Amino acid sequence: MSLTTDLVQDRPATAGGGAGGAATVHLLRAGDAADMARWDAFVAACPEATFFHRAGWQTIIDRVYGHKTWFYYVEQDGRIIGVLPLAEIKSRLFGHSLGSLPFCVLGGVAATSDVARPLLDAAADKLAASLKVGHLEYRNLLPAHAGDPAWHQKELYVTFRKAITADDDENMNAIPRKQRAMVRKGIKCGLTAEIDQGVDRFFIAYATSVHRLGTPVFPKKYFAVIKEVFGEECEIRIIVKDGAIVAGVLSFYFRDEVLPYYGGGMPAAREFAGNDFMYWNLMQAASARGARIFDFGRSKLGTGAFDFKKNWGFSPTPLAYEYRLYASTELPDNNPLNPKYQLFIKLWKKMPLALANVLGPHIVKSLG
Numbered sequence: 001m002s003l004t005t006d007l008v009q010d011r012p013a014t015a016g017g018g019a020g021g022a023a024t025v026h027l028l029r030a031g032d033a034a035d036m037a038r039w040d041a042f043v044a045a046c047p048e049a050t051f052f053h054r055a056g057w058q059t060i061i062d063r064v065y066g067h068k069t070w071f072y073y074v075e076q077d078g079r080i081i082g083v084l085p086l087a088e089i090k091s092r093l094f095g096h097s098l099g100s101l102p103f104c105v106l107g108g109v110a111a112t113s114d115v116a117r118p119l120l121d122a123a124a125d126k127l128a129a130s131l132k133v134g135h136l137e138y139r140n141l142l143p144a145h146a147g148d149p150a151w152h153q154k155e156l157y158v159t160f161r162k163a164i165t166a167d168d169d170e171n172m173n174a175i176p177r178k179q180r181a182m183v184r185k186g187i188k189c190g191l192t193a194e195i196d197q198g199v200d201r202f203f204i205a206y207a208t209s210v211h212r213l214g215t216p217v218f219p220k221k222y223f224a225v226i227k228e229v230f231g232e233e234c235e236i237r238i239i240v241k242d243g244a245i246v247a248g249v250l251s252f253y254f255r256d257e258v259l260p261y262y263g264g265g266m267p268a269a270r271e272f273a274g275n276d277f278m279y280w281n282l283m284q285a286a287s288a289r290g291a292r293i294f295d296f297g298r299s300k301l302g303t304g305a306f307d308f309k310k311n312w313g314f315s316p317t318p319l320a321y322e323y324r325l326y327a328s329t330e331l332p333d334n335n336p337l338n339p340k341y342q343l344f345i346k347l348w349k350k351m352p353l354a355l356a357n358v359l360g361p362h363i364v365k366s367l368g
Helices: 033-045 056-065 116-131 169-172 177-188 200-213 222-231 268-272 272-290 304-310 339-350 353-364
Strands: 023-027 069-076 078-092 096-100 135-140 152-154 155-164 193-195 235-240 244-254 259-264 293-301 317-318 320-323
Touching: 023 033, 023 155, 033 069, 033 078, 056 069, 056 078, 056 222, 069 116, 078 193, 096 116, 116 135, 135 272, 152 155, 155 304, 169 177, 193 200, 193 272, 200 222, 200 235, 200 244, 200 259, 200 339, 200 353, 222 235, 222 244, 235 268, 235 272, 244 268, 259 268, 259 272, 268 272, 272 293, 293 304, 304 317
Parallel strands: 096 135, 259 293
Antiparallel strands: 023 069, 069 078, 078 096, 135 320, 152 320, 155 293, 155 317, 193 235, 235 244, 244 259
């Protein structure tokens, strides 16, 4: 796996550590099992960190897309006190960016000490300037640079998170009445769930679904590598009726959370309430596994996905995505709601699925 290090100083950047020793900035050594284990141990213990701060994303981004990555961490007295994963995307269609983290809904600095934050920000700023990117993006849950004129915030995405209990009846009763009826419809239709270790059936459901929405598909390899890297922390759940695929969801488990991250349904999913049943079935299984937070993930304002999640009784929380401009003079707007992409979306929906599955990965590689 490649790791660019020529932009790191010969001597690590340092800051005074108060009562402790000096804090220094380092780069995660790609593919080094010991380094990655230390990183992930910090992420698991840091309240600010998310599943998308995991070291495995460096492996995934490198192996699937070949983008350059810089996973910075700050160390003090032999302990990691902050991390910042970054990846570069350079595209003629969608611009040149450095972000934390492409292909992930969250990122930015995760730290247990305020000493780490300015050091990681400075490392990202130096790297962005050296690469001559259009912009630097942090995908934060909460604002990290409120009031700082160098950083801009864009309100486009929200996230949906809700507590669940160990009691199925309590979880079912917490779902609003109309949505609860849809879940029960799926149950009455005789839908069942199966767990796959491979991605073939999931990819069929996912690719069919995004094609119907006019969105380019990720390559099948992407999901296979995700499953390989995260193992049992990544679950692939397939909903079937009489042996036929109805829907599928790829979910992550992190601490006491379950995160359904990629999902899709066949045309039959609408007839049998396949997606409704799928998320309820996942909620049941996650609750039994010990999960106490159901993270329904990111959605754009004004979309069907946004409405679907609200119908489950989840309240939206705005995501604080922050941008620092370098070569660009305006904030990026690479999303399906941008009017300039509407014709493309209409044409993509009409394209044969097999062709869309060939072309899609070449486009989505540059979107992040």
